[in-house]
Amino acid sequence: MEFWLDVNEEQNELREWVHGFAEGVIRPAAAEWDEREEMPWPVLQEAAKIGLYGFEFLVNTWADMSGLSLPLVNEELFWGDGGIGMALSGTSLAVAAIYGSGTPEQLVEWVPQCFGDETDPQVGAFCSTEPEAGSDVAAMRTRAVYDEARDEWVLNGQKAYATNGGIAHVHVVTASVDPSLGARGQAAFVVPPGTPGLAATNKLRKLGLRASHTADVFLDDVRVPGACLLGGKEALDERLARAREGQRSAKQASMRTFELSRPAVGAQALGIARAAYEYSLEYARNRVQFGRPIVDNQAIAFTLADMRTEIDAARLLVWRAAWMGRNDRPFHAGEGSMSKLKAGEVAVAVTEKAVQILGGAGYLRDHPVERMYRDAKIYTIFEGTSEIQRLVISRAITGRQIR
Ligand SMILES: Cc1cc2nc3c(=O)[nH]c(=O)nc-3n(C[C@H](O)[C@H](O)[C@H](O)COP(=O)(O)OP(=O)(O)OC[C@H]3O[C@@H](n4cnc5c(N)ncnc54)[C@H](O)[C@@H]3O)c2cc1C
Numbered sequence: 001m002e003f004w005l006d007v008n009e010e011q012n013e014l015r016e017w018v019h020g021f022a023e024g025v026i027r028p029a030a031a032e033w034d035e036r037e038e039m040p041w042p043v044l045q046e047a048a049k050i051g052l053y054g055f056e057f058l059v060n061t062w063a064d065m066s067g068l069s070l071p072l073v074n075e076e077l078f079w080g081d082g083g084i085g086m087a088l089s090g091t092s093l094a095v096a097a098i099y100g101s102g103t104p105e106q107l108v109e110w111v112p113q114c115f116g117d118e119t120d121p122q123v124g125a126f127c128s129t130e131p132e133a134g135s136d137v138a139a140m141r142t143r144a145v146y147d148e149a150r151d152e153w154v155l156n157g158q159k160a161y162a163t164n165g166g167i168a169h170v171h172v173v174t175a176s177v178d179p180s181l182g183a184r185g186q187a188a189f190v191v192p193p194g195t196p197g198l199a200a201t202n203k204l205r206k207l208g209l210r211a212s213h214t215a216d217v218f219l220d221d222v223r224v225p226g227a228c229l230l231g232g233k234e235a236l237d238e239r240l241a242r243a244r245e246g247q248r249s250a251k252q253a254s255m256r257t258f259e260l261s262r263p264a265v266g267a268q269a270l271g272i273a274r275a276a277y278e279y280s281l282e283y284a285r286n287r288v289q290f291g292r293p294i295v296d297n298q299a300i301a302f303t304l305a306d307m308r309t310e311i312d313a314a315r316l317l318v319w320r321a322a323w324m325g326r327n328d329r330p331f332h333a334g335e336g337s338m339s340k341l342k343a344g345e346v347a348v349a350v351t352e353k354a355v356q357i358l359g360g361a362g363y364l365r366d367h368p369v370e371r372m373y374r375d376a377k378i379y380t381i382f383e384g385t386s387e388i389q390r391l392v393i394s395r396a397i398t399g400r401q402i403r
Contacts, residue, residue, distance in 0.1 A: 022080025030081035067326030071267035078271025082375030083211030094124030166200020208374035266343030344379030
């Protein structure tokens with residue numbers, strides 16, 4: 001499909017529908033769930049009830065060959081609120097992992113279970129990061145050992161900072177099958193609901209996205225059926241054999257997941273940035289100092305002009321990468337990483353400027369820009385830090401192993 005910047009009628013309807021939910025349900029609940037630092041299950045249930053959360057919604061969104069529906073949805077949800085937005089979107093990481101590494105049969109079996117149904121919505125978790133393996137995915141210590149007699153995989157290790165970790169119905173866990181191969185010896189496994197041996201810490205206390213559940217996950221002799229290896233044993237054995245021969249074709253499970261999800265994550269950052277920009281624009285129009293609205297000062301108006309320009313620039317990168325991903329275009333210059341890098345940095349800069357425009361009021365919890373400022377910071381950290389995005393881009397454009 002050609003790249004096209006006009007949002008069509010269907011996409012516009014979708015955007016307005018999600019915006020309505022963000023404005024009417026998410027925004028009014030945002031401060032409360034941020035303060036409570038709890039998973040906003042009632043909002044999730046409400047979203048599931050109207051068909052805005054679930055397998056079917058995902059399929060419909062994904063059906064858009066332009067790739068734009070997903071960023072449009074994410075921008076609106078996160079315009080509503082970052083923490084609740086992440087509570088609604090965290091499952092998509094597990095889904096992306098199943099999509100990225102699983103067979104069509106595994107996709108059909110596990111993705112609907114990640115979401116539950118409209119009367120009993122569930123969440124999924126993707127557990128890759130470990131205490132000693134954050135940016136350095138190759139340092140992963142969690143081990144997966146195949147028990148041939150029982151056709152089961154046995155997982156042991158510890159995962160850090162997993163969104164929905166411990167409360168998820170389905171956990172997708174990455175583990176090393178052959179540590180001598182580093183990142184190329186890793187695979188992803190589905191851990192079905194109720195599997196013994198998987199435990200988690202309490203919800204971790206965070207700077208932002210406080211409504212979203214984050215926890216460390218422990219795997220103690222977790223046994224999963226052979227069929228839970230994403231992609232299947234035959235494909236894994238072939239991949240490992242190629243890696244042992246030193247061929248470069250073996251893709252690592254975590255990296256493939258991140259490639260798929262970066263523009264969607266960039267769109268989340270955009271939503272927070274746009275919300276802060278709109279709020280501060282409105283505030284600047286109404287706040288009077290020195291006998292005139294503060295927006296009449298170039299210092300404020302130019303700041304708003306920069307904020308808007310940066311948001312629009314980031315959106316173009318996000319849309320381009322989303323279109324490229326959906327249409328199987330190769331990311332020759334790390335365009336997926338560019339989109340997430342730019343949107344994340346813009347979200348941090350724009351929310352900081354929004355706080356500045358509100359002055360003292362911006363520092364208080366009475367106005368949402370204080371929360372947006374805290375929420376935005378995660379976008380230069382998770383799904384690959386800004387430094388790691390620059391590493392991906394610089395390697396792609398130079399063809400050299402930049403370190
Ligand atoms: C709220 C939240 C939710 C998360 N959700 C998930 C999840 O669902 N699943 C999951 O698997 N993980 C999740 N994560 C983990 C997240 O992806 C990692 O925190 C992130 O990848 C960074 O890893 P790290 O924290 O170990 O930082 P480190 O890798 O220790 O990095 C520390 C600093 O060093 C820099 N650095 C590291 N290596 C280099 C280098 N080669 N060159 C230059 N700079 C470098 C980094 O950019 C960073 O600034 C989540 C984290 C948070 C906080």
